[in-house]
Amino acid sequence: MVIDILSTHFDVKVLGKTRKLLGVEFEQYKGNVFMHQESYINEVADRYMQYKFPIASLPIAKGSVYSKSQCPKSEEELKEISQLPYRNILGCLSFIASRTRPDISYAVNIFSQFQSNPGIFHWNGLLRLLGYVFNTKSLKLKLSCNKAQLVVYSDADFASNRDDRTSVGGQLVMLDNSPIEWRTFKQKCVTLSTMESEFVAMTEATRELIWFDRILIECFEHNVIFGKPIQSTLFVDNMATIDFVKSPIENCRSKHIDVKLFFVRDLVFKNAFNLKYVNSKLNLADIFTKPLTKFELEKFVSCIFGNC
16 A cells, blocks of 8 residues: 555555665564574674684673773784774674664673774674674564554663773663664763662663654554553663652752753653563663673573564
8 A cells, every 4th residue: 555655656666575674684474574684794704704703602701891901001002903803893793783683782882982992802802792693693683563562671780880980771672572772871970879870771761762652652543552542661670769760759869860860750750651660680671781691691682582
């Protein structure tokens, strides 16, 4: 029907079902659409095969710490790293992470912080990440739509940056159990507690939730989808943060928090969305805030990629 309407105004050439678009491959099977970049990953791996990247089972090893102290300190170190394609590989991995591989978003964010002055330790970590992506190139994002239910997960890792003690925030937006937006970000302010870092992350997640809510409202009449009112849900794994948002009472430990963040509280009071607690072991946004064990990573990857 859409093609018929377009054909009345433009010359349209029907090419059939989408197979590949902007470096992303699409497959359709049993009413679901799968997205992946296996061909592009093979291309990148062939391009940088000479650097002998290891085949890894984790994007970034549990317990790994990367900081500015590992940046080059001598002319020899600077010369050595300048001959290596750190930014080139990072750019390729960043493209993959933003399109079809949410499982590497955290690692890409970490290595991006050193792209202006990377050290050999950062380079080796980046090669390990490339090896992980190549080892898991067959992963495919499953997209489907039955209920059009919007669910957002939010998480933070308090003061995890060793250089300036800022926290790392992460968020995942799921539409009918399919990931449609994900993000790892370094928080712009230094927070004083786990609760505050979670609150900052929640604020960012809420902004995305409201934006996607408005898109759904435009797509469906009267704020109703399949006979039910639109009511999105935000999951957070910190009860102190939830209590702080739901309570209008201030205390000396939270009075310094920037007023601009309180729009979350205003939206909760207006019942704009459901704010719920989720156990940390079930919080899918955990994958965007810290290195995980292989067991933890595989569990979250299975759910995010639609295999729960």
